[in-house]
Amino acid sequence: MAMKVKYKIIVIDDDESILRLIKNTLERSGFEVTALLGIDSIDICTFVGFDLILLDIMMPLDGLEICKTIRNKVDVPIIFVTAKHLETEVLDGIKVGADDYIKKPFSIVELVARVKMHLRREERNKLNSRLLIFGDLLIDEDAQNLSIKNEVVPLTKREFILLHTLASNPHRIFSVEELYERIYPSESDTQFRSIAEYIYQIRSKLRPFSINPIKTQWGGGYCWSVD
Structure with a gap:
């Protein structure tokens, strides 16, 4: 069964009402949100595994210090949500590595738009990795996964x-023997017919999307052809 990709966001603020507002707003927009009511110390493990970080600045443990400490260890967008409006204060946030800032009080429409903008930008940057793209079908060699739409x-x-x-x-035709050599060690005694079984399983998983790029060739063999 296919799984919907869900972005994970961590929000840290010492104002419980603001924290609840941000969490509820982003969850309604389809994000998975972890909300922390301030933190007492900076543990990099707290920030691992998220796609975006939202930080308040004016907390007992200053958001600027948090950003400065984690910036070189996490490669995701960091956005400040702050009541500070002075240009110099905003620049301080940019200098320590923040990607953007949202001023309090803020529009929830703007909040969601900014978050989505940065996540889209991250997606574009990731296209520099080893990806194969065929329309809505994306194969990521680094992550070893396939995604469609x-x-x-x-x-x-x-x-x-x-x-x-x-x-x-x-469009290159691979014989069963060639494919066999790609997925099994030479000493394997598995029969060639297992290749056909794997092809069947892959096609079954693509069928719900009405996609069938793997073509069977007359005389034996398979090739990739997306019309």
Whole structure:
């Protein structure tokens, strides 16, 4: 079954009402939100695994100090949500590594728009990694996953190797023997028919999206062809 990609956001603020407002707003927009009512110390593990960080500045443990400490250790957007309006104070945030700031009081429409803007920018930056893109179908070699229309399609390790081998060489016909050598060690006694079984499983997982890029060739073999 396909899984919807859900961005994870951490929000830290010492104002409980603001924290609740941000959390509820972002969750209604489809994000997974972790909300912390201030923190007593800076532990990098607190910030690992998130796609975006929202920080208040004016807290007992200053948001500027938090940002300065974690900036070189987390490679995700950091946005300040702050009551500070002076240009010099805003520049202080940028200098320690913040990507943006939102002034309190803020519009929830603006909040969601800013968050989405930065996440889209991150997606574009990630395209520099080893990706294969065919319309709505995206194969990420680094993450070893397949996604279609922003939904992750779970594949086994050998299914992914088989899929990636074909997709990396569009229109090239691979024999069963060639594909066998890609996914099994030479001493394996598994029969060649398992390749057909893997192809069947991959096609079954693509069928709900009405996509069938793996073509069977007359005389044996397979190739990748997206019309």
